[in-house]
Amino acid sequence: MTSKLTSEEEQAIADAMAGSGVAGTKNMDVTERDFRIPRRLSLEVIKKLDATLRNSIPSLKRSLQSVLPAEFVLEPTGVREMTALGLFEVTQAPFVIARFESQGAPGWVSWSHEPALACVKAALGVTPSQRDDGDDVDPDAEKEQRDFSFIERRVLGRLIEAILAPISRMFKFDVNNMLVAEKEDDIGSWEDAGQDADAHRLCIDLQLDALGMASSLTLYLPGFHSKDVEEEEEATSVQTPKHLEAIPIELRALFDTVQVPLSQLLDLEVGDILPLSPIRSTNLQINVGDEPVARGELGRNFERLAIRVLEIFDPPTLEN
Numbered sequence: 001m002t003s004k005l006t007s008e009e010e011q012a013i014a015d016a017m018a019g020s021g022v023a024g025t026k027n028m029d030v031t032e033r034d035f036r037i038p039r040r041l042s043l044e045v046i047k048k049l050d051a052t053l054r055n056s057i058p059s060l061k062r063s064l065q066s067v068l069p070a071e072f073v074l075e076p077t078g079v080r081e082m083t084a085l086g087l088f089e090v091t092q093a094p095f096v097i098a099r100f101e102s103q104g105a106p107g108w109v110s111w112s113h114e115p116a117l118a119c120v121k122a123a124l125g126v127t128p129s130q131r132d133d134g135d136d137v138d139p140d141a142e143k144e145q146r147d148f149s150f151i152e153r154r155v156l157g158r159l160i161e162a163i164l165a166p167i168s169r170m171f172k173f174d175v176n177n178m179l180v181a182e183k184e185d186d187i188g189s190w191e192d193a194g195q196d197a198d199a200h201r202l203c204i205d206l207q208l209d210a211l212g213m214a215s216s217l218t219l220y221l222p223g224f225h226s227k228d229v230e231e232e233e234e235a236t237s238v239q240t241p242k243h244l245e246a247i248p249i250e251l252r253a254l255f256d257t258v259q260v261p262l263s264q265l266l267d268l269e270v271g272d273i274l275p276l277s278p279i280r281s282t283n284l285q286i287n288v289g290d291e292p293v294a295r296g297e298l299g300r301n302f303e304r305l306a307i308r309v310l311e312i313f314d315p316p317t318l319e320n
Contacts, residue, residue, distance in 0.1 A: 040200060041081055049079045049171070053204060056170035063162045067155075070122045072210035084190035084199045084220065094147045097187050098160045100178040105193040105222035107175075107201070109160050113145070115208065115215030119159055120152045122211060153180050163217065167204060173221060190222070198223060253296065253307055254285040283310075291316065 041049070053076045061074055088097065088108070096111040148156060157180045168175045181187045190199045204219040256276045284307055286294040293315075296307035 041202075046079055046081075049202070050076070052170050053079055053167070056166050059166040059170075060163060063166050064159070067158050067162050068119055068123055068210070069125075070119070070210055072208060074209075075207050077205035077207050077216070080203045080205070082201050082203050082220075084201050087190070087201075087220070088184075088187050091184055091187065094145055095181070096156065097181045098157065098178055099181055099186065099188055100164070101176045102173045102222050105198065106188050106190060107222050108187070108220045109164065110218045110220075111160070112215035112217075115210065115213040116156060116159075117146075117148065117152070118211045118213060119208075120148065120155045123155050123159065124152070147182075148180075153182070156180050163206070164219070167219065171204075171221065173223075193222070249288060251293075252287045252289075253298075254287055254292075255298075 057074060057076060064072070064074065091097070094113050096113050096116045098109045100107050100109075157178065160180065161175075161178060164175050164178070179186060190201075191197045200223070202221040202223075204221065206217040206219075208215050208217060258274055258276055260274070284296045284298055285292050286296050286307065286309070293313055294309050295311040295313070296309050299306050299308055
């Protein structure tokens with residue numbers, strides 16, 4: 001998808017947006033979607049899964065409290081789709097990655113190393129101001145980057161299981177053969193599921209604040225795990241006929257329109273100025289031909305102008 005604006009025109013729009021001084025206008029980075037990786041869940045289903053995650057937080061906290069004797073704050077970050085292609089190909093030790101199986105396919109849990117080690121020590125009764133042998137720790141000492149001991153790794157597994165168990169019940173997926181990886185070969189790959197292996201993963205992102213450190217946990221769940229979600233997705237999905245998939249469609253981002261009398265249009269010359277309305281927001285209308293199909297917000301993708309789609313309109317009904 002290309003832009004017909006010159007670089008000077010793009011810069012002029014960006015400068016106008018940045019200098020408008022209007023409330024609600026902001027610089028927004030837009031991440032480009034890779035359309036080679038199809039999405040299987042609609043926005044409505046993702047929202048439903050996100051609500052399920054937030055509803056599971058109280059039981060998740062109770063489960064974690066049973067093995068982590070420390071004050072902590074656990075918050076959901078979100079639910080998203082991704083591909084496991086290339087996942088964990090570059091992994092730098094020490095790492096915290098647990099592998100499990102669900103419906104015969106591998107899933108994973110990743111956690112920041114240092115906060116995970118601190119939580120393991122707290123579960124073992126080691127205070128933050130002590131080493132494992134009971135001696136005081138220099139507060140200015142460098143961060144620990146060591147691997148886990150045998151006992152610590154077992155406790156780490158219990159902590160991860162305490163997080164996985166409530167989520168598996170809420171999202172209705174099974175967890176089998178969980179293993180805290182000691183070396184990269186233990187992590188495995190999505191292809192381990194065999195000939196019918198599927199790289200698609202549903203990701204659940206959590207943030208854990210404990211022992212003075214903030215950490216991120218990500219669960220990579222294989223396949224679909226809720227019958228209700230599957231049925232809803234099947235009911236709302238639209239299949240494009242194969243012979244139409246490659247047809248190029250031009251999308252137009254409508255920033256503003258102006259009406260002029262026909263007499264002025266006929267007298268229009270190079271160098272004339274057509275005044276537009278003041279910039280009040282970054283909202284744009286996206287058209288296919290003359291038909292509005294979506295509403296978006298102007299932002300940037302690296303050095304290019306880009307649009308984040310905020311709303312997709314219902315298709316027009318055909319009248320006989």
